[in-house]
Amino acid sequence: MDGVQDIGYGRVFAGFYDRIFPKDGYADLAAEKLAAQHPGGGLGTLEFGVGTGRIAIPLSERVGPVRGVDSSPEMLEELRRDIKEKNAPVTPVHGDIRNYTDDESYGLVYCVCATLSMILDPQEQQAAISRAAERLAPGGKLVVETWNRSGVLEMFEGRDRTSYFIPYPEPNTGLLTYSNLVQDRMLWQASHIWFENGSSNVGTEMARLTTPEEVDGFAVEAGLTPEHRVADWMDKPYSEKSLLFIASYSREK
Numbered sequence: 001m002d003g004v005q006d007i008g009y010g011r012v013f014a015g016f017y018d019r020i021f022p023k024d025g026y027a028d029l030a031a032e033k034l035a036a037q038h039p040g041g042g043l044g045t046l047e048f049g050v051g052t053g054r055i056a057i058p059l060s061e062r063v064g065p066v067r068g069v070d071s072s073p074e075m076l077e078e079l080r081r082d083i084k085e086k087n088a089p090v091t092p093v094h095g096d097i098r099n100y101t102d103d104e105s106y107g108l109v110y111c112v113c114a115t116l117s118m119i120l121d122p123q124e125q126q127a128a129i130s131r132a133a134e135r136l137a138p139g140g141k142l143v144v145e146t147w148n149r150s151g152v153l154e155m156f157e158g159r160d161r162t163s164y165f166i167p168y169p170e171p172n173t174g175l176l177t178y179s180n181l182v183q184d185r186m187l188w189q190a191s192h193i194w195f196e197n198g199s200s201n202v203g204t205e206m207a208r209l210t211t212p213e214e215v216d217g218f219a220v221e222a223g224l225t226p227e228h229r230v231a232d233w234m235d236k237p238y239s240e241k242s243l244l245f246i247a248s249y250s251r252e253k
């Protein structure tokens with residue numbers, strides 16, 4: 001209705017997203033690490049792909065107001081409910097990160113939990129990084145967490161399909177995932193079945209697998225300087241086997 005193109009992720013996942021990616025201590029740790037990258041100076045914070053606010057809400061407790069862009073009305077609805085409950089200074093914005101713009105300059109822009117990988121075209125991934133870079137104030141930071149191509153391929157052990165089950169701590173709960181690699185192993189299709197107390201939910205998603213060097217290239221093209229790369233929010237050193245990577249970039253002062 002407002003012309004925002006949405007891949008439909010929230011239509012499928014919004015109802016059980018917070019169960020798969022809980023608002024837990026690891027999300028708090030991510031918020032802590034992101035807050036440490038914020039240059040301060042009264043500058044704002046912008047999330048690309050805010051989802052249900054798993055990171056934006058705890059981050060707003062540390063750095064003040066966060067603006068969160070997402071193309072999914074369903075994910076934003078979940079976010080609004082939590083903002084109200086926690087009285088958090090997070091502003092949901094319905095938009096597409098490939099063409100998002102506003103009138104503000106931010107100290108920190110971040111795009112985490114593999115949102116960048118959900119964009120399946122390299123030029124459109126570049127567009128999202130460029131839109132993020134444009135919103136940074138001088139000295140501002142961009143942080144990207146996304147799938148690491150070599151680490152994901154390692155999981156497939158040389159085959160084109162694999163499946164795995166992750167039991168969750170609560171009884172009778174877990175995530176079963178069937179995965180396929182397509183188009184020269186650059187695209188990863190994952191169908192998930194979420195089991196909880198005898199009921200199940202099914203959702204399929206697609207990711208474009210990038211190397212960290214490719215994302216560094218997008219950032220450099222957007223005028224940023226690569227600064228730091230780790231494997232997770234506990235600062236585990238990056239290796240080719242890391243499933244995800246977290247990269248930070250800075251805009252010149």
Ligand SMILES: C[S@@+](CC[C@H](N)C(=O)[O-])C[C@H]1O[C@@H](n2cnc3c(N)ncnc32)[C@H](O)[C@@H]1O
Binds near residue numbers: 021095112
């Ligand atoms: C895996 S969730 C991550 C949510 C949140 N960042 C977190 O860490 O829990 C990815 C989110 O990105 C959103 N998304 C995917 N492509 C997008 C696009 N082009 N523009 C805006 N949002 C997008 C999805 O709707 C979804 O809410």
